[in-house]
Amino acid sequence: MELLANLQLGFGVALAGTNILYCFIGVLLGTLIGVLPGIGPVATIAMLLPATFVLPPVSALIMLAGIYYGASYGGSTTAILVNLPGEVSSVVTCLDGHQMAKQGNAGKALAIAAIGSFFAGTVATLLVAAFAPPLAELALKFGPADYFSLMVLGLIAAVVLAHGSLIKAVAMIVLGLLVGLIGTDVNSGVARYNFGLPELIDGVGIGPIAMGIFGFGEIIRNLEHGQKRDVFVKKVTGLMPTWQDMRISALPIVRGTALGSALGILPGGGPILGSFSAYTLEKKLSKYPERFGKGVIEGVAAPESANNAAAQTSFIPLLTLGIPSNPVMALMIGAMIIHGIQPGPQIMTAKPDLFWGMIASMWVGNLLLVVLNLPMIGMWVKLLTLQYRFLYPAILLFCCIGVYSINNSWMDVQLAAIFGLIGYLFGKLDCEAAPLLLGFVLGPMMEENLRRALLLSRGDPAVFVTRPISATLLVLAVLLLVIVAAPSVRKKREETFVEED
Amino acid sequence: MKHLIKNPRDFWAGIMFLATGGLFAGIALTYKLGTAARMGPGFFPFALGVILALLGLAIAASALRDRNKGPGVEKFHWGPVFWVLMPIVVFGFLLKILGMIVMGLFVVIVSSIGSEEFRLRPVVLLAIGLVIFCSLTFVAGLKLPIPLCPGFEVFEKFAMCRV
Numbered sequence: 001m002e003l004l005a006n007l008q009l010g011f012g013v014a015l016a017g018t019n020i021l022y023c024f025i026g027v028l029l030g031t032l033i034g035v036l037p038g039i040g041p042v043a044t045i046a047m048l049l050p051a052t053f054v055l056p057p058v059s060a061l062i063m064l065a066g067i068y069y070g071a072s073y074g075g076s077t078t079a080i081l082v083n084l085p086g087e088v089s090s091v092v093t094c095l096d097g098h099q100m101a102k103q104g105n106a107g108k109a110l111a112i113a114a115i116g117s118f119f120a121g122t123v124a125t126l127l128v129a130a131f132a133p134p135l136a137e138l139a140l141k142f143g144p145a146d147y148f149s150l151m152v153l154g155l156i157a158a159v160v161l162a163h164g165s166l167i168k169a170v171a172m173i174v175l176g177l178l179v180g181l182i183g184t185d186v187n188s189g190v191a192r193y194n195f196g197l198p199e200l201i202d203g204v205g206i207g208p209i210a211m212g213i214f215g216f217g218e219i220i221r222n223l224e225h226g227q228k229r230d231v232f233v234k235k236v237t238g239l240m241p242t243w244q245d246m247r248i249s250a251l252p253i254v255r256g257t258a259l260g261s262a263l264g265i266l267p268g269g270g271p272i273l274g275s276f277s278a279y280t281l282e283k284k285l286s287k288y289p290e291r292f293g294k295g296v297i298e299g300v301a302a303p304e305s306a307n308n309a310a311a312q313t314s315f316i317p318l319l320t321l322g323i324p325s326n327p328v329m330a331l332m333i334g335a336m337i338i339h340g341i342q343p344g345p346q347i348m349t350a351k352p353d354l355f356w357g358m359i360a361s362m363w364v365g366n367l368l369l370v371v372l373n374l375p376m377i378g379m380w381v382k383l384l385t386l387q388y389r390f391l392y393p394a395i396l397l398f399c400c401i402g403v404y405s406i407n408n409s410w411m412d413v414q415l416a417a418i419f420g421l422i423g424y425l426f427g428k429l430d431c432e433a434a435p436l437l438l439g440f441v442l443g444p445m446m447e448e449n450l451r452r453a454l455l456l457s458r459g460d461p462a463v464f465v466t467r468p469i470s471a472t473l474l475v476l477a478v479l480l481l482v483i484v485a486a487p488s489v490r491k492k493r494e495e496t497f498v499e500e501d
Numbered sequence: 502m503k504h505l506i507k508n509p510r511d512f513w514a515g516i517m518f519l520a521t522g523g524l525f526a527g528i529a530l531t532y533k534l535g536t537a538a539r540m541g542p543g544f545f546p547f548a549l550g551v552i553l554a555l556l557g558l559a560i561a562a563s564a565l566r567d568r569n570k571g572p573g574v575e576k577f578h579w580g581p582v583f584w585v586l587m588p589i590v591v592f593g594f595l596l597k598i599l600g601m602i603v604m605g606l607f608v609v610i611v612s613s614i615g616s617e618e619f620r621l622r623p624v625v626l627l628a629i630g631l632v633i634f635c636s637l638t639f640v641a642g643l644k645l646p647i648p649l650c651p652g653f654e655v656f657e658k659f660a661m662c663r664v
Contacts, residue, residue, distance in 0.1 A: 051643055165511070167563075171518045171556040178525050178549050185542035190532055192542055193525070216585060223581035223615050389616040390627050393609040396585065397631055400592045400608055401601070405645045413593030417586045424582060428574055429514040447545040459538030 006356050007129055013357030014364050019059050023361050026063035027368045030070020035380045036391060037078050041071035042327050042437075043218065046210040047398055049335060050405035057339040058354050062361040064335055065315075068328055069365045072311055073117060073373060076304055077380050080109045089272045089307050092279045096292065096299030108241045109300050110377050112249055114370050115241075116305035120257040121366030124312035127261050128319070129359050132348070135320040139345035144452035145463045149473040151446050154323045156477045157266060158438055160484045169435045172426075176436035179204060180443020187451065199411035206334035207406040209440060210327070212419025213426070213433045215399045219392050220424050241297070249301035252282050256305035264310030265317065266325070278306035312362055319355060320345055323442070327434045330441040338406075508564040508571035515561025519554050526550025584615030600650040601640070605632040 013019060029051075033044045048067050052060035072089075079090040080097035093113070100109040142150065159169035182193040183203025194200035241249070259281065260274035282302040283292045292299050314325045322344035324330040336343045341351065348355045373380075403416045426433050457463035465471045506512045526547050535541030563569055588611040592604045609628035613619055639645045 050645060053645075054643060165560075167556060167560055168511070168514055171514075171553060171560065174549055174553040174556065175518065175521060178521075178546060178553065181546050181549075185532075187540075188533070188542045190542040192532060192546065193528060216589065220578075220581045220585050223585065224578035387618075389613065389618050390623070392585075392616070393612045393624070393627065394631055396589065396612050397605055397608050397635065400589055401605075401635060401639055401645075401647065404593070404596060405639070405647065408646055410593045410596065413596075414590060417589040417593070420586055420589070421582065424577075425517075428510070428577065429517065430510045430571075431514050450545060451540045454537050454540065457538075459536055461537065 003129060006133075006352075007360060009352060010129075010356030010358075010360030011364075013058060013353050014062065014360035019062050019357070019361065020364060022055060022059045022063040023066045023365050024368055024372075026066025027070040027365055027372055030067035030072075031074040031077075031369075031373065031376075031380070032070075032383070034071030034074025035077050035383050036074075036386075036395070037082055037384070037388070039218070039395060040075065040214060041068055042210050042331060043215040043399075044071040045328060045331050045335075046207055046215065047395075047402045049207055049331070049338075050402050052335070053338070053405070057336075057341055058357050060339055061332070061335065061354065061358055062365075064332060065358060065361060066365045066368070068311065068332075069121075069308075069362075069369055072308065073114070073369055074380070076113050076117075076307075077110060077373075077377070078384065080113070080300070081106060081381060081384055089275045089310075092275045092303040093300060093307075095279070096295055096297075099293065099295030100297070100300065103295050105295070107377065108245060108297065111374060112241050112245065112297055112301050113304040114373050115246075116249065116253045116256065116301045117308035118366050118370045119253050120260060120305040120307075120309035121312055121369075122363060123257050124261050124264070124309040125359060125363040125366070127313055128316055128362065129356075132316055132320050132355075132359070135316065136345040136348045139321050142345075142469060143467065144449040144456065145467050146469040146473065148446060148449040148453055149464055149470040149477070150321065151323060151442050151449070153473045153477040153480075154317070154321075154325070155435075155438060155442065156480055158325065159435055160480050164430065164432045166484060168431055172431055172433070172435040173439040176439025176441075177443040177446060179209070179436070180440040181447065186444075186448070197411070199409060203444075204415060204440075205406055205412060206331060206437070206441065207403050208412045208415040209419050210331055210437065211399050211403045212416040212421075213423030213436070214327075215395070216416060216420025217423025217427060217433075219395065220420065221427055222388065222392070245297050249297055252278075252298040252302035253305045255281060255285075256302035257309045260306030260309030261313045263306075264313030264325075274306035274310035275303035278302040308366070315358075315362070318343065319347060319358070322347075322445075324438055327437040330437045333441050505565055507567055508569045509573045510564075510571055511569060512561050512564035513574060515557045515559070515564060518557025518560060520557070522550045522553030522555070522557055524550075526554060581615045584612055588612045597648060598651065600648045601635065602632055602650045605635055 014023065029048055030041075030044060033039060033047065034041065045064060045067055049064070052063050055063065075090045076093050076097070079093040080101050083094050083098040097109045097113070100106065155173050159166060159173060180203075182200060184191050184201050191201045256274075256278040259278045263274040263277065266273075279292075279299060279302060282298050283289045286292065286296075286298065288296075314329055317323050317325045318329045318332060322333070322342070324333050333343050341347065341354070399416070400413060403412050404410070406412060423433060453463055454461070463470070464474060527550070529543040529547035529550055532543030532546075533541030534543045534547060537544075564571075588608040592608050596604050606628045609631055610624055613624040613627075636649055640647055640649055
């Protein structure tokens with residue numbers, strides 16, 4: 001019953017007066033900003049990162065996790081009411097959710113999304129608590145070579161599950177790795193790629209990159225496309241789902257949770273893949289598949305549960321291996337490092353209060369989400385009626401202040417502007433930016449582990465295939481690539497993601 | 502030339518990767534490469550730069566094949582680019598000199614010009630409201646060390662007292 005004792009420790013931390021307050025503030029702020037159309041969780045977290053600097057590390061991470069849940073749920077709200085998905089994973093929610101809203105059932109759709117998310121969050125939190133410790137223990141046995149191979153596998157898996165061109169995604173990862181190397185080389189003290197600028201000696205921060213590409217770049221894209229929105233300003237009535245609705249949604253919620261939890265652990269796709277496959281599964285199992293897309297409640301319940309379960313379980317690789325599985329987790333790693341915590345398997349033993357506190361706060365965060373959102377839906381709806389021409393200057397100002405405050409550096413602001421331009425260019429060339437962020441975080445870690453592995457083996461690269469763990473991981477990575485490159489799978493993959501766009 | 506490129510988005514993306522990879526690899530050569538056992542600072546970036554350049558070459562080459570037909574690159578809209586990014590750059594350079602009150606008004610008002618439905622009056626009101634909000638939350642509340650209005654210390658004093 002070690003699990004219970006650990007959870008008790010965790011809840012002790014998470015429920016401590018100030019922490020629960022920060023969790024609440026995080027969920028509130030996250031929802032508030034996540035609801036705003038055209039701003040996803042990555043930009044939201046990057047923007048609010050400086051707000052957590054004054055806090056102790058545990059509270060800061062709890063608050064950031066709260067912001068993440070809040071932003072995800074806020075994104076679903078926007079998807080249902082405005083038919084404008086804030087992130088790819090809420091694209092599916094738009095299909096039936098927005099139809100429900102059009103039929104006057106927006107309240108029901110929002111409520112079932114919250115209830116499904118809460119159930120999924122509860123199950124996934126337990127899964128994280130049960131599976132993280134054994135995985136972390138396994139990870140402690142990893143040598144540098146194994147770590148390097150693990151990162152290779154993680155990055156490959158991330159692009160395989162992402163959508164769009166595979167080879168371009170790989171190139172984006174490599175580009176991210178290279179950008180991650182900017183700054184002083186820890187071993188030799190040589191400043192690399194700083195172009196003579198002293199401000200770049202410490203490297204490029206994750207804040208300017210995330211804010212530039214996902215914040216500024218996105219705003220420019222929204223502006224050039226003009227505004228075509230159809231908001232439901234009409235009163236949202238009939239909030240509570242009927243007993244009948246609950247009965248219909250129960251099984252889809254359970255299935256969505258299972259699917260989402262399993263897929264969330266995988267690097268890359270996580271929430272996106274979870275919500276898509278949950279929706280497809282429900283459509284296949286349904287007695288009336290032809291009504292999907294026309295406002296059935298299962299079409300909201302299943303993907304929303306899957307989405308939230310996956311968001312939760314994607315913390316497993318982060319907490320146990322120190323490897324991010326999606327851009328949000330990459331930002332969390334950045335935040336941990338800013339707070340002086342080295343992510344990795346040692347967190348669990350070295351900082352049990354942080355580890356278990358964060359896990360417990362996941363559940364608390366989900367509870368707060370339900371408590372907060374059901375009564376406040378009316379307010380979120382009001383926010384949605386804000387016009388974009390007033391919204392984006394405000395977002396810009398918040399981003400400017402946020403990115404400046406991370407290091408009190410004027411250079412960071414300029415870098416964010418440059419990455420905004422780069423992000424805009426990426427969009428024009430159909431280059432998905434998420435893999436770049438993963439590569440960016442892993443760049444220095446990969447170099448360090450490669451260096452150590454080869455130092456230990458006296459320069460013999462065979463070490464990567466002779467160590468059993470490393471060899472297994474590399475074989476898996478190659479297998480993944482082969483499977484995806486196989487013509488039949490490739491076709492199927494393209495089909496799956498076409499449906500999404 | 503134009504009819505040779507079947508997928509312009511892929512082609513130019515490939516060229517972009519090729520150029521960036523080449524640039525990174527080229528600069529890496531100016532650092533010590535070292536050996537595999539004792540890697541210098543140039544080893545890993547050089548390897549990655551070469552890989553990126555090769556990937557870029559492959560992407561650009563595959564864009565020349567008929568099978569990969571794709572849409573052309575959309576037009577760049579320099580208007581929004583300018584009105585969004587210019588105020589940010591100015592904000593970065595002048596924040597320490599002019600402070601957040603002036604720069605906040607500047608960012609909100611100037612960036613609003615990028616919208617098609619720009620009207621001055623509501624934007625100015627919005628800017629004033631946002632600057633007051635930001636001063637209260639970020640400077641007074643969260644105590645972020647952002648200068649409000651250098652030269653007029655009364656603002657800093659006001660912000661530093663407990664709210």
